[in-house]
Amino acid sequence: MPTPSAPPTARRTQPPATAVPVEIEAHPVQFTGSGREYFRVWIVNVLLSILTLGFYTPWARRRTAQYFYGHTLVAHSPLEFTAPQKRMVFGFVVLVVLTLAYQIAVNTGQDTAVALFLVAGAALAPLLWGSAMRFRLSATRWRGLRLQFVASWREVYRASWPVFALALVWIGVTYGLDALTPPVPEGAGGAGAPKMPEFTPAMGGLLLLGLALSVLCAIRMEYNYKSLLVMQSRLGTEPGRWKPQYMDFVRIWAATVGVFLLGLLVVSALVAALVGGSLAPLKSMGGGATLIIVFLIIALLVLGFFLMLLASAPARAYREARMFQLMWDNIGLSQVARFKCRLNAWRFVRLRMKNLLFTLLTLGFYRPFARVNEYRMKADSVTLHIKGGVDQVTGVLVRQQQGGVGDAMADAVGLDLV
Template sequence: MYQPEAGGAAAPAFVQSSSHIEAHPLRFTGSGAEYFRVWIVNVLLGIVTLGFYTPWARRRTAQYFYSHTQVADSPLEFTAPQGKMVKGFVLLVLLTLAYQLAVNTGQDTAVSLFLLGGALLAPLIWGSAMRFRLGATRWRGLRLQFTAGWGEVYKASWPVFALALVWIAVVFGLQALAPETVLNESTGRKMPQVTAPMWGLIGLGLVLSVLCIIRLEYNYKSLLVLRGQVGAEPGRWKPVYLDFVKVWLATVGFFVACVAVIGALLAVVIGGSFALIARQTSQLGLWLFVFIIVGFIAGVLLLFLVSAPARAYREARMFHLMWNNIGVSQIARFKCKLRTRSYVLLRLKNLLFTVLTLGFYRPFARVSEYRMKVDSVTLHIKGGVDQVAGQLVRQQQTGLGDALADAAGLDLIG
């Protein structure tokens, strides 16, 4: 079982000449209007090129958000080579087309091989993506880097394989517990039966699956922090697995509460509408059909909207947990004051405006949410920024290290 170390890897090689701690709030200097120009060009070129502009759009977006993110009064830089992003995108498109071709032509063996290969390569893909993303990030001349070995990446990925084993066991268990099929006299077809033990097995499989997903998220985030560096300094990690479980449980509770509230409101509205229809059915005519169609579309939209507060709640809680409990060796730590309630309300407002504007408010929404996150974080550095950055650069130049590791940095534009 993968278990991250609580305080990082090796002892820090950094020499501190001062115990003075400086606080530097992070700032985002961009605006919705500026990003709208980047976004609309990306959208239009994406449409014209049938999606093949995607790697250029992603790079332009990353560069905009990075360059407007001030860390200790210095902006981040995104320096990923465009060629590598294009190659990765083309490879992904080719693999997707090959998989769809296998599915559409009924090549079950090829589909099974694709799924098996995807599961085996998933950790490799994740680790490669983290190396690329951090390696393309700069701050004050320092290059970020993910230093975990492939053995560590696969060790941290054990929940992926545990998840597969869980559902293999569930499938065989259902086959063992399934009773004989019953003949339906009206249709002449055999109808399968689902018994209480079978439902219990399915429920157990779902619970174990969620626990595996939570564990995978915890393993990846902790590995990303602990195996990243700035200069020769390792990341520092405090959260434990139970912290992640608590966030997920709270999210489930919040989601159930949202469903209950929205369900009660819908019951009142729909009940009144049906009463009105029952009294005026003969007069509605074509409008009855229109009402049914509108009601169906509204129902689908509500299914998406009802999960929005819970998704924003989890995002805010997880962001606060991460940024409030990580640091860089003994020289820096982050503190976060993001308020979950404020972030959830902002997400709901942005969602409403995005729907009303048919999606054109999306860039403004993204900037406002990003700004709230960034502006809630404060970097505390032991010693002056110039002094610390200078020593880290010298470590990088002398080969002692040339990277930073802070996991939440990846989430800044994610």
């Protein structure tokens, strides 16, 4: 007699197969260049640019990009800069011609032509930026893969709305100042003297509002362009991934203003102490010290200008480092790869100040070493995390690229304009 089968609820079921976790590999970015090597590239670029009155610039830019790209290793493979030299020269010539035409219009008093140049420049600025991004990304290769910037011109102009908002802000400020300017009483300036209108607190408030809105427009412009550049970039067919928010940019700008004010306070205290100490011995010299005081004031003004540059240098370095860290710690390539950045902003500020001091002491000849040091600190702070391994992911991306037309399209558009 056959044994009755067990009821369905009593049957033993196989446990579900567990998914095999995909391995994530970490690859620190490495920069293998040196200041001594780059100095040879830099000095040739400087000398030839001087001898050619600046027309060697596109060749110099290409040699510089090839040096830094070729010594930047991403997952043990160097980047490549493959921009066609002819198109870099053409873009440079276009900019030179437009600049000369604008300067001629300004110097010859052609106000209508100047106004048209300014309007055309504002209207074409997004086009120039988009063209330059297409050119630069299409000229960047890694393991045979070419980056692409695929944003449409409509998307570029939509991201550029802060440019036009900025123009509207200052048009409004101009008309507002005209409306707020009080009338000048008859004969207020005396016979033959120009009549200057009174500057009111309302006019000052309007100017401050215009400046504040201008800064917000500048921040928004930077955010829009960086986010568009990342999200509309492609490697193979994989899109870029973007996480930063607009308020992240606002916080960095606000902190930068704080660093600048602190630097300005320190420099102002230094100048005040220097001026007080320099004038104290001159008080007992009487009228003979007048000429010395004049020369001393001129020297202090020149020194003050350089001290102002020094006061802004920490703020500029701080902002550059914070923005670099924000970007590379929050972007990636679809679900395939992501970056992490450990750059310390204050270490970068200290490096920038040391480089600035050495550059001044060497009359500019330390500049290539300074540039290499700063580039190395930023590059070595970035780590690439790849899901599935470099060779596997690269193979997939190469097949995606070979199956599309993006490579040919990238060759047909874009110039080295900005």
